[in-house]
Amino acid sequence: MKLTLHVWRQERAGVEGRMASYEASDVNPDMSFLEMLDVVNEDLSMKGEAPIAFDHDCREGICGSCGFVINGVAHGGHKGTTVCQLHMRHFSDGDVLYLEPFRASAFPVIRDLVVDRSAFDRIIASGGYVSAPTGSAPDGNAIPIAKEIADRSMDAAACIGCGACVAACPNASASLFTGAKLSHLNLLPQGRAEMRRRTLRMDSQVREELFGSCTNIGECEAVCPKEIRLEVIARMNRNYLLARLLRG
Amino acid sequence: MELKSNCPSGPIETAWEKHKFDLKLVNPANKRKLDVIVVGSGLAGASAAASLGELGYRVQCFCFQDSPRRAHSIAAQGGINAAKNYQNDGDSVFRLFYDTVKGGDFRSREANVYRLAQISVNIIDQCVAQGVPFARDYGGTLANRSFGGAQVSRTFYARGQTGQQLLLGAYQALERQVASGSVTMRPRTEMLDLIVVDGRARGIVTRDLVDGKIRVHLADAVVLGTGGYGNVFYLSTNAKGSNCTAAWRAYKRGAGFANPCFSQIHPTCIPVSGEYQSKLTLMSESLRNDGRIWVPRKAGDRRPASEIPPEERDYYLERRYPSFGNLVPRDVASRAAKAVCDEGRGVGTGLGVYLDFSDAVGRLGEQTVRERYGNLFDMYERITGENPYRVPMRIFPAVHYVMGGLWVDYDLMTTIPGLFCIGEANFSDHGANRLGASALMQGLADGYFILPYTLGDYLAKNPGTPLSEDEAPVEDVRREVEERTSRLLAIGGHRTAASFHRELGKLMWEECGMARNAQGLERALGKIPELREEFWQNVTVPGSGSDLNSSLEYAGRVADFLELGELMCLDALERKESCGGHFREEYQTADGEALRDDANFSFAAAWFHQEGRRPELVREPLEFAYVKPTQRSYK
Numbered sequence: 001m002k003l004t005l006h007v008w009r010q011e012r013a014g015v016e017g018r019m020a021s022y023e024a025s026d027v028n029p030d031m032s033f034l035e036m037l038d039v040v041n042e043d044l045s046m047k048g049e050a051p052i053a054f055d056h057d058c059r060e061g062i063c064g065s066c067g068f069v070i071n072g073v074a075h076g077g078h079k080g081t082t083v084c085q086l087h088m089r090h091f092s093d094g095d096v097l098y099l100e101p102f103r104a105s106a107f108p109v110i111r112d113l114v115v116d117r118s119a120f121d122r123i124i125a126s127g128g129y130v131s132a133p134t135g136s137a138p139d140g141n142a143i144p145i146a147k148e149i150a151d152r153s154m155d156a157a158a159c160i161g162c163g164a165c166v167a168a169c170p171n172a173s174a175s176l177f178t179g180a181k182l183s184h185l186n187l188l189p190q191g192r193a194e195m196r197r198r199t200l201r202m203d204s205q206v207r208e209e210l211f212g213s214c215t216n217i218g219e220c221e222a223v224c225p226k227e228i229r230l231e232v233i234a235r236m237n238r239n240y241l242l243a244r245l246l247r248g
Numbered sequence: 249m250e251l252k253s254n255c256p257s258g259p260i261e262t263a264w265e266k267h268k269f270d271l272k273l274v275n276p277a278n279k280r281k282l283d284v285i286v287v288g289s290g291l292a293g294a295s296a297a298a299s300l301g302e303l304g305y306r307v308q309c310f311c312f313q314d315s316p317r318r319a320h321s322i323a324a325q326g327g328i329n330a331a332k333n334y335q336n337d338g339d340s341v342f343r344l345f346y347d348t349v350k351g352g353d354f355r356s357r358e359a360n361v362y363r364l365a366q367i368s369v370n371i372i373d374q375c376v377a378q379g380v381p382f383a384r385d386y387g388g389t390l391a392n393r394s395f396g397g398a399q400v401s402r403t404f405y406a407r408g409q410t411g412q413q414l415l416l417g418a419y420q421a422l423e424r425q426v427a428s429g430s431v432t433m434r435p436r437t438e439m440l441d442l443i444v445v446d447g448r449a450r451g452i453v454t455r456d457l458v459d460g461k462i463r464v465h466l467a468d469a470v471v472l473g474t475g476g477y478g479n480v481f482y483l484s485t486n487a488k489g490s491n492c493t494a495a496w497r498a499y500k501r502g503a504g505f506a507n508p509c510f511s512q513i514h515p516t517c518i519p520v521s522g523e524y525q526s527k528l529t530l531m532s533e534s535l536r537n538d539g540r541i542w543v544p545r546k547a548g549d550r551r552p553a554s555e556i557p558p559e560e561r562d563y564y565l566e567r568r569y570p571s572f573g574n575l576v577p578r579d580v581a582s583r584a585a586k587a588v589c590d591e592g593r594g595v596g597t598g599l600g601v602y603l604d605f606s607d608a609v610g611r612l613g614e615q616t617v618r619e620r621y622g623n624l625f626d627m628y629e630r631i632t633g634e635n636p637y638r639v640p641m642r643i644f645p646a647v648h649y650v651m652g653g654l655w656v657d658y659d660l661m662t663t664i665p666g667l668f669c670i671g672e673a674n675f676s677d678h679g680a681n682r683l684g685a686s687a688l689m690q691g692l693a694d695g696y697f698i699l700p701y702t703l704g705d706y707l708a709k710n711p712g713t714p715l716s717e718d719e720a721p722v723e724d725v726r727r728e729v730e731e732r733t734s735r736l737l738a739i740g741g742h743r744t745a746a747s748f749h750r751e752l753g754k755l756m757w758e759e760c761g762m763a764r765n766a767q768g769l770e771r772a773l774g775k776i777p778e779l780r781e782e783f784w785q786n787v788t789v790p791g792s793g794s795d796l797n798s799s800l801e802y803a804g805r806v807a808d809f810l811e812l813g814e815l816m817c818l819d820a821l822e823r824k825e826s827c828g829g830h831f832r833e834e835y836q837t838a839d840g841e842a843l844r845d846d847a848n849f850s851f852a853a854a855w856f857h858q859e860g861r862r863p864e865l866v867r868e869p870l871e872f873a874y875v876k877p878t879q880r881s882y883k
Contacts, residue, residue, distance in 0.1 A: 012795050030521040032631075038526055038746075045744045045799060050791045053798055055314060057487040059527045061627065062412055063318040085630050110458055111796040118435070121315050125427040129420035130379040134299040134696045137370070137377035141334065144388025154381040154406060157413060161317055190379045 001027045001093035008100045029089035053112040061085040064160030068113040069100045074164035074223040082225040102167035105210040117163045119209040126205035127198035128181040156183035158226040165220035171212030176220035179232035196243035251868040254657040255359040264363040272708035279304035283467040287439045289316030292671025293473030294418035295695030301425030312438045317419040320487040324411025325532035327403035328688040330368035339400040341365045352679020353828035354877040367693040378417040395684040403685045408623045439494045440729045442501045445721045449667035453729045460794040468712045469666045476650040476672040480809045482753020484647035485530040491805035503662040504655035504854035506675035509820035512829045514648030515581035519600040528646040533684045536574045538608035547592035553640045572882040579681045579829045582645035596642045604640035651678040655854040659702035670694035680828025741786030745803040765833040769821040780810040825849045
């Protein structure tokens, strides 16, 4: 099949970008979306033009490197699927696709579809961990954890930090990402000791990073490739309220 | 030259304890004055950087990805082994040690493997304390599953995302150190060369992948946790960015490269669908616990799986290996799949075998199967468009892991003093074949529990000497990196780096893949230098060196693969025996199993670069005092 791509091209941060158009011909339905772009890029390279820059690495939907907006939807709108796992069999001959980077003040564009998501690392550094220095751990079975709790924690821990939630949110809120990490750690007995401190610190880092507030729209949950649920935001709000109250 | 493994003497059970006591310590006040560079932020790199930061060293950690959390350890699915014996099924440190030495086909160092098995139990404790949400039983204790090559249940897991959860644990510990100021994280930065001054590793030269600047970073020691080189085959289960450049540059600066031909082909990957294929996707080996592998009995049987009655199916692993069945080690399972496809009994494109869950669904119910493997089944369906609850999966072997890597001694130090190598990037623990769920174990053992001790010993014995960026040996390396980068940009030829990479990969897969022979290897040794020559004449790298240019990054990596591939073939040619993942067609038993030659090849082959000449081979003899080498049998 043959597709028309309109792609955001921007040479570097701080300069003006524009949409440029390309034809993708001979697209095979078994290709992944990124493989389709690989072919377009090979052609561009042979013509001496700069290929379209996009972040990617594992191509198995787990590293969280890839992600851009296809026709207005982060990761292209296939339930639980990153762009690297999105296959061309879901598109039709003649489709016109608009590819844009994740847009948010906290995610400045570096080039084309590549954005700077280092704000996420800073949110984790502010408190998204359990302080367990190497060598200090008791036996793994010393503290039993109910299966249901471990499972819920794992549901939240599945977040890959791709940033689609921020891109989809009209407020560019990082609540789903932050809530997922807080749920992962706060639900576990190992994470309880630092729960209040963690919650307050991560919240304050989120504000510093120019992310917006959550207004319960739910776009984040709809695009999340790991299907992280909105309940992590509700739990974050509860944890936050409790931490504020108990801080006195 | 002689290789000194520095393995401690005395009983193996207490060797590591004794050795730790013998290692020198660095005064806490002095740690603050010592700089350590860690390259790579996967399980090995991140755990090392975090632990070194906790100890008080000044650490700089580098990764080419935009965040340390994206290193390819994240994609490991199945699990991590530990000799906890929580299942009371007879596991022990000695059994894990025994299984690993045997699984590695007696080509690893006993002392290293024993230490690994001992440390395995601490890793689980450490990860649980960090909040890794391992699978649990209803009583709240940790759950286990069995894995290929083992008859006990010792694998800990977090759904099919164990690597992700362990890496996030290490990444969070690392970010905690970043916040405390002990670690400086340098993402989107690629190591392009190693700085060696007065015979010691003293720093690295990097390219900032955003602004293109070539920079020098100096330190008192350098640690490489840069992963494996499976992408030399172009198609592999590695991430697209995984590369050999850091390790290869270290080799070119004098580090020995051990057993480069030991690569692992994973038996359960999704088959290739077309020429545009950019990578292969692994389906966790844990699927072999409940899935049954088969092909039609008759060659050329093109009927759909559902129309082939049971008596016309060949469950060839269960038939050939009745005691291990579908759980034979990876190398055995991969070769058996190749054999049935060579006989014309492959399914799908002809390069595939069925992995069938219908019996498991019947026995356990779809819900239980979904709980165990749901995310893997979803992934399979996303990629192939087929529902594995209804039709059998099609799988085929693919390059997945390399056991070879930089040679290191018991302290994980390479042959360049001050240069350490950890995780998949070194050659240390898996011999000629790695058992499932052992890569995560090794990466974390190296990073959390071995390197922090052994690095201290080196630093205590080699107090820092002043060094500045403009001294000649440092400046020379920086200039060489700049020249190489400019040269790549200036060629302006007619082929993309990807086209060279694909050609190299095909050649490596055909001649140095699942089965090798002298003729094919010699053919490859003739062709690779020609291809490399053409690359440097005819590659085209668009764009400039002064901003984000993924074509330039990629071309540099392909250039190094074009050199490494040759060394792999040379090593494979020299090793005139079959062992583990290295199967030489000339050396096999009457029933087609690998035939080792312990009399002549019981050694680790370390190769040393010599400018303009054939690399020098130095052998490290392997001795087995605890596990007597036998022909592996999984029948």
